[in-house]
Amino acid sequence: MFASPRWRWFAAGVFTISSTLNYMDRTLINVLAPVILTELHLSQTGFGYLISVFSLVYAVSSPVTGWFLDRVGLNRGISAAVAWWSAAGIGTSLVTSVPGLAVCRGALGLGESAGVPGFGKLNALYLEPDERAIGAAVNQIGLSVGAALCAPLFVPVAARYSWRVPFAITGALGFMWIPLWLWTSRMISPRQKGEPDGERRGSLALLKDRNLILLVIANVLWMGGYSLWTNWTTLYLVHVHNLTVQESARYVWIPPLVSNAGGFFGGWLSLRWIRRAYDPVVARTRAVWVSAAGSLVVLLLPFASGPGWATVFISASFFFALAGSVNIYALPIDLFGAGNAALAVSALTCAFGLLQTVISPVIGYLGDHRLYNEVVWLATVPLAMSAIVLQILSKQRQTAA
Incomplete structure (x- = not known):
């Protein structure tokens, strides 16, 4: 069995493939939305409600799947989750109606709600504390690569055959990943066995913790921009x-790819400050402030003269959204340890799902009425508020110390 840091990063890389497949399954419907909307006679508002179905199930099930991962262990938990969401993806290729599509999206949300908490648990088990934001960035690479590959890989497939075929392909790939991970986990041992970095706490006590509540609020305020460019980039370029x-496929792969660099930038910022002996919470809060300031560049988007410049501003927004996000999602592990990692991170994914449930129909309505400037403001204004909430958390932690 391999135990060196290099091999633990290799294990994280293999696990990240599941994140890539996760986001392929999730993003396909966004990339192919114009075709699907036409075939099923859906408006952008209706598409927003379809996203809300996924997001609501994702949100409600996140604490359950987080608890499940902590309870049964990473390997069994993530294998069950990947099998579930892969089956839901294959099911999507078979639907013939909007209700059927909604059922499959809900089933997908249930399975995929385990993805980010699963990586959070892997992050806690395999990586050192100062590596965790970088680990979160690696996971974001998996998510972003999945989103970036969707258009160039599957738009031609959908054009040649049907929009259904890509869903069947990604579902099959998920089933192929499961034995790869189980083999990897047997060959590469975690950083340490058992429950490192903190004892396991009761689920109710953890969910009532003031620090976790503040993190949830900060995440809700932060993730609007992430949700916007994850789900609406294609429709924005097509309609604006x-x-x-x-034609949009030439551009929509760029923002997710650029966001990878943002994830590493955010991870590098906090790593730099932690190695200068800053408290991890203080370091990550600083990184979020920097990211919030950088995100203001998206306010130039309404002035973009063409799709190229629009893609530049969207990419910059996505860059800083990821820079802040990797630090927010590393904080639960800093605060609550590996024994509670999946449940604590799942509280953030639950909040993100609820956020998408609420704002997706609103964005769809604004898009139907060509009010995209208002959409940009809706996603940008809360970022500074998120940083303020984290500042309160940081000050509270320093006072308690």
Whole structure:
């Protein structure tokens, strides 16, 4: 069995493949939205409600799947989750109606709600504390690569065959990943066995913890921009810059790819400050402040003269959204340890799912009425508020110390 830090990072890389497949399954419907909306006679508002179905199930099930991962262990828990969401993806390829599509999206949300908490638990078990934001960035790479690959890989497949075929392909790939991870986990041992970095706490006590509540609030305020460019980039370029779906495929892969660099930038910032002996919470809060300031560049988006410049501003927004996000999602592990990692992180994914449930129909309504400037403000204004909430958490922690 391999136990060196290099091999533990290799294990994290293999696990990240599941994140790539997770986001492929999730993002396909966004990339192919114009085709699906036309075939099923859906408006952008209706599409927003479809996203809300996924998001609501994702949110409600996140604490349950987080508890499940902490209870049964990482390997059994993530294997069950990947099998579930892969089956839901294959099911999507078979639907013929909007209700059927909604059922499959809900089933997908249930399975995929374990993805981010699962990586959070892996992060706690395999990586050192000062490596965790970088670990979160690696996971974000998996998510972003999944989103970035969707358009160039699957738009041509959908155009040649059907929009259903890509869903069947990604579902099959998920089932192939499960034995790969189980083999990897047997060959590469975690950083330490048992419950490192803190004892396991009762679920109710953890969910009532003031620090976790503040993190949830900060996450809700932060993730609007992430949700916006994850779900609406294709529709934005098609409706604002009058591109076809095939033309938009030249651009929509760029923002998720650029966001990878943002994840590493955010991880590098906090790593730099932690190695200068800053408390991890203080270091990550500083990184979120920097990211909030950088995100203001998206306010130039309404002035973009064409799809190229629009993609530049969207990419910059996504860059800083990820820079802040990797630090927010590392904080539960800093505060609550590996024994509670999946449940604590799942509280953030639950909040994100509820956020998407609420704002997706609103964004869809604004998009139907071509009020995209208002959409940009809706996603940007709360970022500074998120940093303020984390500042309160940081000050509270320093006072308690």
